[in-house]
Each structure stands twice: as C-alpha cells, then as structure tokens.
Amino acid sequence: MAEQQRIHPVVDVEAPAAPTVPLVPPGSATSEKGSMIQHPPRPQRTIPVIHTRPPKKRSCCCKCICWTISLILLLLMALGATVGFLYLAFRPKLPKYSIDSLRISDLRLNFDMTLYAKFDVKITANNPNKKIGIYYEKGGRLSVWYTNSKLCEGSLPKFYQGHQNITKLDVSLTGQTESASTLMTALQEQQQTGQIPLNLKVDAPVAIKLGKLKMRKVGILGECKLIVDSLSTNNLISIKASNCKFRLKL
16 A cells, blocks of 8 residues: 655745734724824712611601700790790889988997897888789898998898889898907997998899789899998988899899
8 A cells, every 4th residue: 555645734934924913902092103092091980879768876866856956946936935025015123222221229249259239221112113013022131241241130021012112111130240359349440430331231032923923933132332420329320322233033
C-alpha cells in the first residue's frame, strides 16, 4: 500500500495582515481620524428611600405633645377672655386706706429691760367699687415698727364692706420687746428731733364679692410710713407725713 500523505495549508508570511479593530469601551466614541473620544460617565441618580409609615412610637409622642399644647392654649384663651369680661363688667379698684390718728396709751421700759407699748390707731377704709363688696375675714393683723423692731401688734376686726362704702376702724395694739434698753434710748434721742419715723404694716385676708358670687380668699398687704412729732403717752400724736401703699397677695 502506498502511504497516504497529508497536505497542510501553508501560511503565506508575505501576505498583508488583517486590520485590527480597536475595542471601544462603552460611553466613548471615535473621531473621523480614528482617535477615541472619552465622555464623562453619567452621574448615578440616587433614589431617596421614603418610609411609607413613620415609627408608631414617635408618631404617638408627637400627637400627644400637639394635643397638650393645643389644650393649654385653649385654656389660656378661655382664662384671658373670662378675666377680660370680669374686668369690663365690674371695673375693679383697690380699696384705699388712711391713718387718721395715733395715740400712745403706754410706752415704758420695765425693770427686766423689756419695752412695753400700747397704741390706739384710727383707720379709714374706703371701698370705691360700684359692683364689688369686700369681706374682711378673721386673722387680719396691724403692727407698728420702728426701723427693724416691732413695737406692738393688734387684730383687725371681721366685717363686710359694701359698694362705695367708707368704714372707720379703731384698732388697739399692744406689744413687748425683749432687751430693749438700746431701742428705748434710740426712741428718746429721735424724739428730741421732733420727727420720729414709724412704719405701720397691714396683712388682711379678704374675699371679694362680685355681684352675688363670693370669690376665694386673697390677701391685702399694706405699708404706711409715718412721721410723728412725739411719742408722749396719753396725748394725740401729730402725724406730719404719711405715705401708704397696698397690693393684693394672691
């Protein structure tokens, strides 16, 4: 048998090479001359994540705070409207007080160096309101002071004062001060000048009557600064100057 001979194709080394096509990455283009033009990559859009339902705990807290604030605002508005209506309807005014006279029944230094004092004070209370009455309740106090030392104290009477009423009050005050030798000396030296400063303090619990409605208790705090000419006993003291200020204590 004759041997079969296989024939393999011969590669022509002198043949021109096939042109190679450059790979163009996505997002770029080529120019007419074949050069590659780079385009900037497109920015990626981020899609915000939206919670369709907020957390229940936070939502409940916000609702509770909003309801509380709204309720407080409504209450304040109602209170303001009520106060405004009462003010326009009754036109409230503070009562006025004046010290008419002061008499010293007793003022002496005892052997145990205690100072005993007894004063009698006449006061005028004026209620200028047309539609408001004043109940002076039990527990009102009136006291007389010299600088920081209380000389005597007494109780204010309990009574009702009607509309536009003027009431005269007689109040008896007594007191005893311990270790008062220095105080008595200061009073005697001050009496030489003929101008002795005294301070009368008032603390009176009252109840206001608006029409037929009796309101809750409030307090009237007052202070009258007096200048008297003498501290001699059993004589009517001349009041040279008087300055009184009063305010409500809620």
